[in-house]
Amino acid sequence: MPCPIVSRLVVVDALAGLLDGPRARGAFLLRTVLDPPWSLRIEDHAPLTVVAVVRGGGWVLPHTGDPVRLRQGDVAVLRGPDPYTLADDPGTPVQAVVHPGEISTTPDGAALCERWDLGVRTWGGDPNGSVVLLSGTYQLDGEVSRRLLAVLPPLLVAPESDLPLVPLLAGEVAKDEPGQEAVLDRLLDLLLISVLRSWFCRPEADAPGWYQAHGDPVVGRALRLLHADPARQWTVASLAGAAGVSRAALARRFTELVGEPPMAYLTDWRLTLAADLLREPSATLAAVARQVGYSTPFALSAAFKRVRGVSPSEHRTREDLSA
Incomplete structure (x- = not known):
């Protein structure tokens, strides 16, 4: 059947399970600046992560399955808690490991948090790096959220042409102004909604009946x-x-x-x-x-x-x- 045109009312209905459970309320949002070669191992066990490529490109290596190329403007959604790797090339050795609690170390356990601190919500190995990533992690613990997460694949990628929100979020993430957390939370939610709607409209998504039925x-x-x-x-x-x-x-x-x-x-x-x-x-x-x-x-x-x-x-x- 044709992909439904999903109004805001339908989002409240069909995706409320995701966005009232994971609705960002101080969600962990980070801007990462890197220069090749780079490789980050993510082991934070987050139930859901959104990764947007603001500048440059790279690869995401899921826990199972083949590496997937990420180009500038692409957005990846990863369903946890399995670990994954982000890298400039699938063969690049891991340089940093991200653990639960927003703790980062080298592969041998040396602390990286202070060494890679680049300012407001910004982190990385090179402040002038050619690659900029935005990462937002949601902590989901509700039954309604689980109901939707159960139909998502471990990894999905939305192409740049579908998502005009990435530059907007990138422009706001490093600001430190009154109410900034609320602004970022809402932008992150909008980005996630856009990705999921785009994904569910694809034939390979095999969208659940309750979602398709909204059309x-x-x-x-x-x-x-x-x-x-x-x-x-x-x-x-x-x-x-x-x-x-x-x-x-x-x-x-x-x-x-x-x-x-x-x-x-x-x-x-x-x-x-x-x-x-x-x-x-x-x-x-x-x-x-x-x-x-x-x-x-x-x-x-x-x-x-x-x-x-x-x-x-x-x-x-x-x-x-x-x-």
């Missing part, structure tokens, strides 16, 4: 309604009426495009939202139940246990232990 005038409307108001007591009949079609037509079309019936999709979405809400220490089961459309805490607990195999309290305990 359908009937099912897209139904999905937006469910995402906008998951707590409403939807039925197939009421959803069909809101979408302007018959109950049978909606059920058939929705199942065909999304891969599951409307109410099954709604249940999964509600429980995914509930799983994220339960991560908040102050959130009560009753409050979460109301927010996701269950009349009582018992009803939410029963559905959660039936679908996910654990009770909400067990889920919360597991998340606390893994935090």
Whole structure:
């Protein structure tokens, strides 16, 4: 089917799982300046990283698979936590290793953070280097984020012609002005949205049914309604009426495009939202139940246990232990 034209409303629906989970809030953003030969081993275990080539070029060597060429203006998205290498050439020996906690060392463990510090959000081996990279890392820990990350490949690259945001982000990253973190967070989000929309429109992306279905005038409307108001007591009949079609037509079309019936999709979405809400220490089961459309805490607990195999309290305990 043709690639859907995705409006801002659809982004809020289909990509909210990514951008309300990974929405940059002080995300780690760094400008790296280098001159060949250079090679960086990234072992920070970040769930998601965006790398934009501002000047020059290089290669990305994923944990598995062949090296991929990066040209000026290209943007790579890497799904962690597997390590990867960025280099001017696939054969260049590693010069620096980036560890969790934004710590960098030489391959033998000598500290590099201060030695390679080049000023505001800028780091590298040569302040006048011919290669400039922008790297933004997101820390994702929500169920909604995982749902989207599960359909992304370990590495995807968007070409320069598709992404006019790279020069804008590059111009802002080294500034140190009031509100600058918020500006950078929003620009990084926009860049990530652009890359993902571009990727999902490609045949090789094999975009999930729920994403492709947003381009359908009937099912897209139904999905937006469910995402906008998951707590409403939807039925197939009421959803069909809101979408302007018959109950049978909606059920058939929705199942065909999304891969599951409307109410099954709604249940999964509600429980995914509930799983994220339960991560908040102050959130009560009753409050979460109301927010996701269950009349009582018992009803939410029963559905959660039936679908996910654990009770909400067990889920919360597991998340606390893994935090």
